[in-house]
Amino acid sequence: MADVIKKATRESYGEALAELSAEYPDMVVLDADLAAATKTGTFKKAAPDRFFDCGIAEANMMGVAAGIATTGRKVFASSFAMFAAGRAFEIVRNAIGYPHLNVNIGATHAGISVGEDGATHQCNEDIALMRTIPGMTIISPSDDIEAKAAVRAALEFDGPCYLRFGRLAVPVINDVPDYKFELGKGVTLRDGNDVTIVATGLMVYKAVEAADALKAEGINARVINIHTIKPLDRELIIKAAKETGAIVTAEEATVIGGLGSAVAETVTEECPVPVLKLGINDVFGHSGPAVDLLEEFGLTSANIAAFAKKAIGLKK
Amino acid sequence: MDETLRKDLEKKACKVRMGVIEGVYNAKSGHPGGSLSICDILTYLYFARMHVDPKNPKMEDRDRLVLSKGHCAPALYSVLAQRGFFDPEELKKLRHIGAMLQGHPDMKHIPGVDMSSGSLGQGISAACGIALSGKISSSSYKVYCVLGDGEIEEGQVWEAAMFAAHYKLDNLVAVVDNNGLQIDGKITDVMSPMPIDKKFESFGWYVITVDAHDFDALERAFDEAEKISGKPVAIIQKSVKGKGVSFMENQVGWHGKAPNEEEYKSAMAELQKTYDSLNAE
Numbered sequence: 001m002a003d004v005i006k007k008a009t010r011e012s013y014g015e016a017l018a019e020l021s022a023e024y025p026d027m028v029v030l031d032a033d034l035a036a037a038t039k040t041g042t043f044k045k046a047a048p049d050r051f052f053d054c055g056i057a058e059a060n061m062m063g064v065a066a067g068i069a070t071t072g073r074k075v076f077a078s079s080f081a082m083f084a085a086g087r088a089f090e091i092v093r094n095a096i097g098y099p100h101l102n103v104n105i106g107a108t109h110a111g112i113s114v115g116e117d118g119a120t121h122q123c124n125e126d127i128a129l130m131r132t133i134p135g136m137t138i139i140s141p142s143d144d145i146e147a148k149a150a151v152r153a154a155l156e157f158d159g160p161c162y163l164r165f166g167r168l169a170v171p172v173i174n175d176v177p178d179y180k181f182e183l184g185k186g187v188t189l190r191d192g193n194d195v196t197i198v199a200t201g202l203m204v205y206k207a208v209e210a211a212d213a214l215k216a217e218g219i220n221a222r223v224i225n226i227h228t229i230k231p232l233d234r235e236l237i238i239k240a241a242k243e244t245g246a247i248v249t250a251e252e253a254t255v256i257g258g259l260g261s262a263v264a265e266t267v268t269e270e271c272p273v274p275v276l277k278l279g280i281n282d283v284f285g286h287s288g289p290a291v292d293l294l295e296e297f298g299l300t301s302a303n304i305a306a307f308a309k310k311a312i313g314l315k316k
Numbered sequence: 317m318d319e320t321l322r323k324d325l326e327k328k329a330c331k332v333r334m335g336v337i338e339g340v341y342n343a344k345s346g347h348p349g350g351s352l353s354i355c356d357i358l359t360y361l362y363f364a365r366m367h368v369d370p371k372n373p374k375m376e377d378r379d380r381l382v383l384s385k386g387h388c389a390p391a392l393y394s395v396l397a398q399r400g401f402f403d404p405e406e407l408k409k410l411r412h413i414g415a416m417l418q419g420h421p422d423m424k425h426i427p428g429v430d431m432s433s434g435s436l437g438q439g440i441s442a443a444c445g446i447a448l449s450g451k452i453s454s455s456s457y458k459v460y461c462v463l464g465d466g467e468i469e470e471g472q473v474w475e476a477a478m479f480a481a482h483y484k485l486d487n488l489v490a491v492v493d494n495n496g497l498q499i500d501g502k503i504t505d506v507m508s509p510m511p512i513d514k515k516f517e518s519f520g521w522y523v524i525t526v527d528a529h530d531f532d533a534l535e536r537a538f539d540e541a542e543k544i545s546g547k548p549v550a551i552i553q554k555s556v557k558g559k560g561v562s563f564m565e566n567q568v569g570w571h572g573k574a575p576n577e578e579e580y581k582s583a584m585a586e587l588q589k590t591y592d593s594l595n596a597e
Contacts, residue, residue, distance in 0.1 A: 028452065052448065052483070060441045060475035067382075067445020070423070070431055073452070091438055091472070099423050099432040 005144075006169040009201075010108040012147035013165045014039025017076060017106075018046035019148075020155060027074040027155065030065055032058045037167075038078040038108040058083040062091040062103075069101040074155055077103060081110035081164060085126035096160045097133040104154045104161045110140075111252035112280060112297055113168040113202065115290035122285040128257025130162045131230055137183070138229040140164040140251075140259075142204035145174040146227055149181030157183060166252075168290040170202045186233035192220030195308045196240040196247045200226045200259045203250035203278075203299060210304035221308055232262050234270075241271040246311035248276045250304050252294070255279040274314035276307045317535045321364065323594065325531045328398060329359040330591045333560045334584060335394030335407050341580040343390075343411035346419070349570040351391035353495040353528065353555040354462055358395040360534045361460055370400035373427040379457050380430040380446050384439025385464035385493065386420040387572070392429070393417050401428035437470025439463070440490060444480050447488040447548075461490045466498030468509045474519065480548040481520030488548045489541050490521075493528065495557035497568045516550040528555030561586055 017029055021043060028050045035041040035053065044051035054061035058079050065077035077084070084107040085092070096103045107126060114122045130138050137159060141147035147165060154161040173189075189204070190211045199207035204225045211221040222244055224236060241247060247267065249260035260277030267273055280297060294300065332355045340346035358381075362368065366379040383392045390410065397404040402416070409415035416425055420434025430446070433439040443461035450457050467473065480488055492512055500506045509515070513523045522544045526537040534553075541549040557571070558564030561583040575583055 026453075028449075050452070054479060055475075055482075057472075057475035057478070059437075059472045060444070060479055063438050063441020063472065063476065064445035064448065064479065067431065067442035067447075068449045069445075070380075070442070071446055071449040072376075073449050090435060091441070094435045095432070095438045095442055 005172045007144040007172060008167055008169045009141055009144065009147040009165040010039045010167060012144040013106055013108065013151060013163070014042030016148040016151035017043035020152060021047040021050065024074055024155065027076070028052060028068060030054050030061050030075065030077045032056055032061050032079045032083065034079055038080070038106065040078045040106070058088040059091050062088040063095050065103045066095040066099070066101050069103045075103055076106050078106040078108065080121060081107040081123035081126040082121055085129045085162065086123055089129055093133050097136055100135050100159055102158050102160070104163060106163050106165065108165040109167045110164045111166060111201070112285040112293050113166055113252060113290040115167065115293060116287050118287035119284040124254040124280040124285070126164060127229055127251070127253045127259065128261070131257060131262065135159060136230060137161045138164070139227055140200040140229055141227050142201060142225055143170055143172045143174050145172060145179060146181060150227065153181055153183045164201065166202055168202065171205045173205045173208065181227070184228045184231050184233060186236040187225040187227070188222065188236070189225050190221060190223035192222040193244050194220045195312050196222040196224060196244045197250060197304055197308060198224045198226055198237065198247060198259065198263050199250040200229060201252050203252055206299070206301040207250050207304055209301035210308065213301065213305050214308055219308065219312070226259060229259050229262060232266060234266050237263055237266050238270050241267045241273045245315045246274045248278060248304060248307040248311050250278045252299055253279055255281055274311050276311045278304060278307050317532045322531045323597065325359055325363060327591060327594045328363055329356050330560070330587055330594060332359050332391065332394045332398055334587045335397060335404060336390040337561065337575065337580060337583045337587065339390040339393060339407040339410040340574045342408045344574050345411060346390055346574055347387045347572045348390070348575070349497070349557040349564060349567070350385060350464060350493065350495065351388040352559045352561060352564065353557045354388055354391050354493050355395070355560065356529050356531065357462065357491055357534065357553060358391055360531055362395050362399045364535070365538055366460070367457070368428070370428065373401060377455060377457050379460065381460045381462070382431040382439040382443040382446070383421050383433055383462050384443070385436065385462060385467050386434030386439065389419065389421050392421060396428040399428070436464070436467040437472035440473050440476040443488060443490070444476050444485060447480070447485040448483055450487050451483070451485065457487070459488045461488065463490060463492050465492055465494045465496065465503050465509060465512065466506070468492060468512065469507050477516065477519040477521065484546050485548045486545045489551060490548065491551045491553055493555050494552050495555045497557045497566070497571065499571050501568055512552050521548050521550045523550045523552065525552045525554065528553035529559055560590065
């Protein structure tokens, strides 16, 4: 594993913005005094006259982004997930979501892998919050390549978009020649008919690891990478439910209202099968190194594999 | 101000007030008090100041107005209807199921509405965004934002106030409708935002205080605002809540209540009388 390249998706976000700055001379990026951490500072270096710091005032920043969008200008507004989706929720709902404005929200430091900063900054609720806003697109990329593709897709897409990035460096897994990012389309990374693992964000590579481990035990697990949580690729999920009869979801977010909920809601409507949700189990996090926290809160490939076996056992 | 223009604006504002009463009465709900206090300023802006075209409501270089005190949508709707953005008959369907005119401004469906608003404190941020975007592209348009004096109790307003001064948004004029009343009573009793002028000044704004119901004074204020460069302008307009309908004037109870049939008739009769006397002059 020594040759595996690791990179935090927040880095990819900053680099993608900088790369796109020349192609989109009108686009602007806003941040709320976190440019060094969200990596929008990379864009600031490339296009200083189109970067606007809003100071520590996320509510105003979201409103400013909305106003900019009404003029037809492309805009990204960045902060930590806690403040972008949490603190500014009502502004995102009313000033961006309700008028369906073309604002891209670049939320970094999502999930428990924020690490040492602890519970106040570990936003596990953002997916659930953003899912409740009508017309909001939610993208949660799994690695550097997908994150960069997602930034471009969001920029080219017309409508409010929430992009979820992480602080922790994660393995690059999409470094394949035929890689293609399609908004709203899940990606099947492993085929199998015994069980399906539906994962998002940094849990995707762990899902692949789990599938490989299961394979050694004679269990063929399908792995689906859901980078677009909303709108969900219903077709792919229903097909998996029908063909494999059991589903495990894996996300670095609360199990209440996130990817797991979205998948469960979908299959119960069309093809009810057991859905076991792996995520943060209705608790707050705490301080500690990100890798240790992921272990402690059960967000591991071993746990995904255990959930998969349990799900298979629940099949009728 | 030219005498003919002033007369004309006074008559138009009276018609706008009748539209407010018509709308709120038919909706059986809504906010007549604060709507009536901003009828003159909106009439002045849409008929004498703003570069807008009712036939082309999305015109790129148009001046924009964000009604941050979005609950006073009846006044905005009434002035937009008078200005020809849509049929005044729509006012009778205000807040009805299937109607175009929502309880609060909806930019997606109402011609002439530049920003959806209603959740207090948010419109001023959007106005800052519109102004900033205009600055980036060196556009000529101006951005006007109308806030309530109770609304400025929202912290987001002051985040926006900081932002506008920091980025020297001199294409932005915020009007604070200082009628002195909010739902729970006098603003000074509920949560005093006073002194409003000093607050904006200390946030780096150029401040003008004006009588909200004097078109000559309004013109002077906006002429003065036009000359300011390098900072945003706040116009504190001293207004009368419920202005133009005597039994609603300065009555906090008319903040968010619709008139019954008798009150409706009485209000419309009074406004008609005002209109007729303006016409006779």
